[in-house]
Amino acid sequence: MNVPFDTASSNPSGRLTLEAQGFRGLKEQHWNGLQATLVEQAARLGEGEFSDQGALVFRTGKYTGRSPKDKFIVREGSCSAEVDWGDVNQPFDPELFDRLHERVLAYLQGKNVWVQDLFAGADPAYRLPIRVVCERAYHALFSRQLFIRPTPEELASHHPEFTIVAAPGFLAVPERDGTRSEVFIIINFARKIVLVGGTEYAGEIKKSIFSILNYLLPLRGVLSMHCSANVGDDGDVALFFGLSGTGKTTLSADPLRALIGDDEHGWSDDGVFNFEGGCYAKCIRLDRLNEPEIFDAIRFGTVLENVVLDPVTRIPDFADASLTENTRAAYPLEAIPHHVPGGCGSHPKQIIFLTCDAFGVLPPVSRLTPEQAMYHFLSGYTAKVAGTERDLGSEPAATFSTCFGAPFMTLPPRRYADLLGAKMRKHNVPAWLLNTGWTGGGGGRGRRIALPYTRALVDAILGGVLLEADHAVDPIFGLDFPRTCPGVPPEILDPRRAWSNPADYDVQAVRLAQRFVSNFARFQNVEPAIREAGPRKIEA
Helix, strand or coil, rough: CCCCCCCCCCCCCCCCCCCHHHCCCCEEEEECCCCCHHHHHHHHCCEEEEECCCCCEEEECCCCCCCHHHECCCCCCCCCCCCCCCEEEECCHHHHHHHHHHHHHHHHHHCCEEEEEEEECCCCCCEEEEEEEECHHHHHHHHHCCCCCCCCHHHHCCCEEEEEEEEEECCHHHHCCCCCCCEEEEEEECEEEEEECCCCCCCCHHHHHHHHHHHCCCCHHEEEEEEEEEEECCEEEEEECCCCCCCHHHCCCCCCCEEEEECCEEEEECCCEECCCEEECCCCCCCCCCCHHHHHCCCCCEEEEEEEEEECCCEEEEECCCCCCEEEEEEEEECCCECCCCCCECCEEEEEEEECCCCCCCCEEEEEHHHHHHHHHHCCCEEECCCCCCCCCCCEEEEECCCCCCCCCCCEEEEHHHHHHHHHHHHCEEEEEEECCCCCCCCCEECCCCCHHHHHHHHHHCCCCCHHEEEECCCCCEEECCCCCCCCCCHHHHHHHCCCCCCHHHHHHHHHHHHHHHHCCCCCCHHHHHHHCCCHHHHC
């Protein structure tokens, strides 16, 4: 569709042009459009439709989530010795990359493109200038909401260190291009280019930059973390590590604390800083009662992905998972009333590892020793509930994602674990394991731990209440858990007591413990004290 636009937003003179970056024969270039302009352009192109509150709703087609098997890193001299090559960081041939890059540039000839010059990293000492060149206005809007937006003065001198080219309409030919499928996400550290093609899912843009920061920052002594962060009135920063669906965004959006960020952070010698300028919240079954800050952030300018609208009222049906369980909302950090301008905080006072244990085995909350903290950080355990995803079968599926973010970690796991351990010891930061999953049985038998109870547990951690509570120790996992907590029924704090038949709990606990032990066997080079901090290997 040929839709004319006002092209007054051309690239100012003196800045790095697209032509200098190899682009040629483009139809129109739309530079650094503001939110309203991008919303208008995406709507005029028919890329999305408006909800009743003015959010723009997009459907991403057959790819409603990330495509981890289609992610590659170009194997060349500058990164070959550092990258943790394998199933997560798959190597890609430099010559094939150059050819594919040329094919993508040729594909974009005669097309409109949207350009956003942005930053990743709130701390000026570590921030990364980036450029996102998009085939879709929607992807430019998404990028502007998610990354850090420069001031006019910063924009005048902005020079991108990495450029992401998002061309969802270009489908790779595996036999020709060396990809696995039509989809590709390829990072080239030598040329400082990321190619994203074959998929409309905008999260690939966000996570490709996270992967880059996970390579660059630890080499400078900064721990890159897949976590959310908030801060209390006294400046006490809390970190929430966790995989998708465990509650990072929900629990850090606290009306009594200020949000630093909901997903990606760095921990330097000066403190914690957000990588982003926005939030990318999972919104399946979202409701105002339990998550008011997120619910109210969905308004004009917010990007909704794969959320189903009522065709008449245009009211989002957040309970409808017919397109995907992975419905998303992308909005600027400023949409959260209590946020930290500037995106930086002091060194953390508490670290919380989130897990959604669908087996109903782990306590709702446990205090971790330093060795247990390293064990659970390297394990990165959570579980998926049967029935929420295809092919999971009748039992929950255990997932172990190193550092609570294995798909995005480019260096060997020990690099991140060693940095975390050193910073925790230096700043005397305690760690907790918080189970936001099931109690009284696994999925289908027990019940999900109610969000108000989880919030009460978080409040007790942050307020120091749990340090004074009477504790018990789980005999299989060795986890130290409180017997009481204000606002939480005591019968759910001890997971074995919460089951109607304790013998059934014992069987399930042993099975999960064996999964932990089997997974951790790959970490042969960790200190014995860390390896021994996990559950005992118990025969069924």
